[in-house]
Amino acid sequence: MLAAVLAGCATRPAAPPGPPPADVRADIARRIPARIADRTGWAGDIQVAFAAQRIVPNAENICAVLAVIEQESGYVADPVVANLPRVARQEIARRASALHVPRLLVDTALRLPSTDGRSYGERLAAVRTERELSELYEEMIGRVPMGRRLFAGRNPVQTGGAMQVGIAFAEANADGYPYPIPGSIREEVFSRRGGLYFGIAHLLGYDTPYTRKVHRFADYNAGWYASRNAAFQAAVSEATGIPLALDGDLLVPGAPLDRPGSTERAVRTLSPQLGMDDHAIRRALERGDRLDFGDGDLAIRVFALAEAAAGRPLPRARIPDIRLDSPKITRELTTAWFAERVDARYRDCLAR
Structure with missing residues (x-):
């Protein structure tokens, strides 16, 4: 069912080997802005990460990575943080x-x-x-x-690191790391090669239903499938009339079944129309961090109810409404701001 959509978004190759590594490195280096020192080194580390993770080295994936690097660090492996x-x-x-x-x-x-x-x-x-x-x-x-x-x-x-990847994510996804680890995964994240490897894994290491890269960029900031889940929350709100925070978080971590979060509570009001009890709804929402959630009974039925209420098709992806909260950030920024800035850099890269 998702094959047609995923054809444009899948990151892992399905068939024969791609172009020679030297050609991939040359293409990456050509797309890195000319002002950047050691473009060859950056391109080499990115090519190794692509090969180790079996990520297709096409223009879209290369430019997605370069756009995040430029946004997060300006091509600095261990960037200076103000104050x-x-x-x-x-x-x-x-x-x-x-x-x-x-x-x-x-x-x-x-x-x-x-x-x-x-x-x-x-x-x-x-x-x-x-x-x-x-x-x-x-x-x-x-x-x-x-x-x-x-x-x-x-x-x-x-x-x-250069892509500001989460260290916990790196530690949980270290299998297959192609370099010797003299110290720890934490230390590797602060190296150029490690920051790129794990940043690329976080950005491109999962399949999505998205047709636009901007939603993948939003996920990079907000978490895997946050854009898909925010669209689901919007559909729940449309079907129920209950306002929800469209943040992509479908469940409150560790919440008992009798004290659900706001999204789960709203979904439960649709229980008769969905033909699902509280336990079935909880089990379905627990799959919100998986690709197949969007093809599950819960999502299909909620969107059917929401589109009937709205009288129009509803999007299956939307940028989450999240205000970025970090002591490193000195002004009010949002996930939308981040995703749109990266997307602009991505389109510039494709044009180079």
Whole structure:
């Protein structure tokens, strides 16, 4: 059923080997802006990632990757983050306050000498990139009791690299990584090769029902299938008359069956028309992180009800309505802003 749609969006090859690696590298390098240093190196790392993940090296996929790189880092493997020391101190203060740790104890811990001779506070004041901050946090967690207490053994730096990919995603998808790992996957994310490999996996490593790349770019920011799920939420709202946040989150993680989230609660009001009880609806919504959710009974029936109410066909993908919330962001931005900026870069790349 999805074959015709997926033909234009699938990322993994179905048949014979593609062009020679040297030709792929040359095509990638040609599409990287001329101002970028070491275009050959960037192209080589991208080609290896494509080959290792069996991603088709066509113009659309190459330009999708280059557009995200340009948006997220401007082709810098470990980009500088503005005001990072201030952001880091605020995060430490927030965690200390939540744990009722006096500021005096935090300040005392930051005066302790670190492995390079400087105090942790001095190193914190000098950090410029997420890699530097991540390394500092790792040392504090491993060597300073206050660090273990504040961070609960979990490094607060959760994204990194040229594509700003999630470190948890990289750690969960490390099988098949084509390079030796002298340290950890976290450290690999901050290298050019690792940041590109895992960023490409997050961007192109799954099949979608989308006919436009802008929805894949929105998913890169909001999570796999968020654009498809936001369209489903809009259909639920149309069918029920219940306003919903169109954020792509179909379930509240860990919610008991008797305390569902707003989307699940709205879907349940359609139970008689859907011919599904609460358990069946929950099971269907749990597949919201899979491609086949859109072909399931729940989605098909909800869209049929919604389109009957609207009197028109409804889109199967829409950019989620999400305000980006990160201490690194200094102005109000949204997933739509991100997706549209990347899409503009993508179209520029295709024209090169």
